Amino acid sequence: MSDARDDEALGWAGDDDPTLAPEGAPAGAAAPRARAPRRGETAPAAARRTVLDEAEDAEDRAAERELEEAERASAQLSSAALIGLGVLGGVYLLYTIGWIVFFSRYELAIDVTFGVFSDLIARTLAIAAAPLWFVATLLITQRRRRYRFLWLVIGVLVLIPWPFLIGGTA
Incomplete structure (x- = not known):
């Protein structure tokens, strides 16, 4: 099974930009996106969020905040x-x-x-x-x-x- 973060690693920011469509494709054609499940449907396994995924995201956010605080604290002296x-x-x-x-x-x-x-x-x-x-x-x-x-x-x-x-x- 692939994780949402693994899928992000395979793409670039702006992949869905219509100006970057391959040659020969219509100008409005963008990379296909996975659709959200409709009411009553179950989400694909890769799109399901577990408690572990949420905990990892919270840990990542906390680490990023801590890193930003450390960078601000260690600003270079003039x-x-x-x-x-x-x-x-x-x-x-x-x-x-x-x-x-x-x-x-x-x-x-x-x-x-x-x-x-x-x-x-x-x-x-x-x-x-x-x-x-x-x-x-x-x-x-x-x-x-x-x-x-x-x-x-x-x-x-x-x-x-x-x-x-x-x-x-x-």
């Missing part, structure tokens, strides 16, 4: 937005390098005490803060792009490596 993200990403990279340079200027104590351990954790978090802020902002603001640059600028202001810029020592 050139200015890409340049802005690149510049802000570069600033965050420089901040990370600044924290690494600042912390590499002096050595850690050899003995392992709570103070030394907590200082090591603080250094690690200070170095990782800038890239984590950048990535987290990009991930959290995927759906609300108008807030993305606001949060990135806030991070630029908050995460400045002041000790490196001032020239102090830890």
Whole structure:
């Protein structure tokens, strides 16, 4: 048995257009169409709709809606937005390098005490803060792009490596 969708695969849109009739056929002759069953007649097996067919159609429509929503959500960024993200990403990279340079200027104590351990954790978090802020902002603001640059600028202001810029020592 053939399905209605299988029959559609064998034809082109506009097959019933009278201007596309084969040569030698009358101008009004179009491709023959299956007639709808009359009252009291049963439909041919290919034209019968089952619950499974309706479920498949509903699933196809849902998948198409989901695809359209995903396409709208992943609309491409403008050139200015890409340049802005690149510049802000570069600033965050420089901040990370600044924290690494600042912390590499002096050595850690050899003995392992709570103070030394907590200082090591603080250094690690200070170095990782800038890239984590950048990535987290990009991930959290995927759906609300108008807030993305606001949060990135806030991070630029908050995460400045002041000790490196001032020239102090830890």
